[in-house]
Amino acid sequence: MTMELSQNAFEQLRGWIHEACGIYLQTGKEYLVQQRLGSLVISEGCRDFNAFFQKLRHSRDEALKSRVIAAITTNETYFFRDQHPFDTFMNHILPRMALKIRRKKALHPRPVIRIWSAGASTGQEAYSLSMLIHEYCSISGNHDISPLNFEILGTDISGPALMKAQKAVYSDLEISRGLSPQRRDRYFTKTGENQWLLLETIRKSVRFQDLNFIQSFPSLGFFDLILCRNVLIYFDESTKRQIFERFEAVLEPDGYLLLGGSENIYGISTAFRSKKEGMTLIYEKNNPVQEMRPAVFVP
CATH class of the missing domain: 3.40.50.150 (Vaccinia Virus protein VP39)
Structure with missing residues (x-):
């Protein structure tokens, strides 16, 4: 079952991501946050994305913050790309x-x-x-x-x-x-x-x-x-x-x-x-x- 992402939670999370690593997620990228962070929300024991943001905002766990950034970044690459x-x-x-x-x-x-x-x-x-x-x-x-x-x-x-x-x-x-x-x-x-x-x-x-x-x-x-x-x-x-x-x-x-x-x-x-x-x-x-x-x- 896919966890729902409210617009408010998306706004909060994209603001945190932008502040943390500079990546700016435009409106329309809600699906990306939902897909890439959904399993992390569950593994952290949070009932929804809003609760996950609150945990993330107040957490001193650098490993958690790193996992969020790693999940949201795109690592598409290959040898001699574009030649x-x-x-x-x-x-x-x-x-x-x-x-x-x-x-x-x-x-x-x-x-x-x-x-x-x-x-x-x-x-x-x-x-x-x-x-x-x-x-x-x-x-x-x-x-x-x-x-x-x-x-x-x-x-x-x-x-x-x-x-x-x-x-x-x-x-x-x-x-x-x-x-x-x-x-x-x-x-x-x-x-x-x-x-x-x-x-x-x-x-x-x-x-x-x-x-x-x-x-x-x-x-x-x-x-x-x-x-x-x-x-x-x-x-x-x-x-x-x-x-x-x-x-x-x-x-x-x-x-x-x-x-x-x-x-x-x-x-x-x-x-x-x-x-x-x-x-x-x-x-x-x-x-x-x-x-x-x-x-x-x-x-």
């Missing part, structure tokens, strides 16, 4: 990163390019980038560039999604979505009837951590590339503006920002300008002031 951003990364962005590494080698033998997969979900985007980096470094003429020159950070607000990303174990269905049989056989080992484990060589360039977009970014450092794809569609304009300001603050002067195909920055922020690379729209800083700070190196 063309990865083609642009391989054909346009990576060659520039390689030149940057070569220039920095005059100062240190192992400089690092840093990439941020913001809203990494279960890790497929970050691992797709790592695969391409390995393939690029194996091309003749690129042997002076190593995967050790790259660090990929994946962040997400969903604890269960991050746990899965860190384990790097995927089902037959997840492996079949966006991943060619050749890459599957090259980068994965079958560990069970329906389980594939990503090779350590691909995993070791990537690390994951929890991050809530609406809170001040912790000390993440600076990035040469930020991918925030198909994430900002869940935020209102005011929250998007704050997020773009924070992205600008941690993006290197010559760095790039990539958004999802249905997302854009127009009318929200003037911090970036856009240009087309291949089939992908990428963003650069409008006023790329060169900050005076030491380069990042691997010891």
Whole structure:
């Protein structure tokens, strides 16, 4: 039996969700709250959604709050999603990163390019980038560039999604979505009837951590590339503006920002300008002031 969700309870819960993680549920999304939180309402022993909201509002149980956010967030992702951003990364962005590494080698033998997969979900985007980096470094003429020159950070607000990303174990269905049989056989080992484990060589360039977009970014450092794809569609304009300001603050002067195909920055922020690379729209800083700070190196 489906538990009914009153309009009042929906208004209260969407207000709490917006305050907690920035996601804004428009009118018409009542079904989503009903479907995703219904079982949690029952498991918490609440008679209805109104009682659940009261418990949530007064609770100091951070685990409960995390379960609500994890339930309401969308973790739709797959390897090489939309393909063309990865083609642009391989054909346009990576060659520039390689030149940057070569220039920095005059100062240190192992400089690092840093990439941020913001809203990494279960890790497929970050691992797709790592695969391409390995393939690029194996091309003749690129042997002076190593995967050790790259660090990929994946962040997400969903604890269960991050746990899965860190384990790097995927089902037959997840492996079949966006991943060619050749890459599957090259980068994965079958560990069970329906389980594939990503090779350590691909995993070791990537690390994951929890991050809530609406809170001040912790000390993440600076990035040469930020991918925030198909994430900002869940935020209102005011929250998007704050997020773009924070992205600008941690993006290197010559760095790039990539958004999802249905997302854009127009009318929200003037911090970036856009240009087309291949089939992908990428963003650069409008006023790329060169900050005076030491380069990042691997010891």
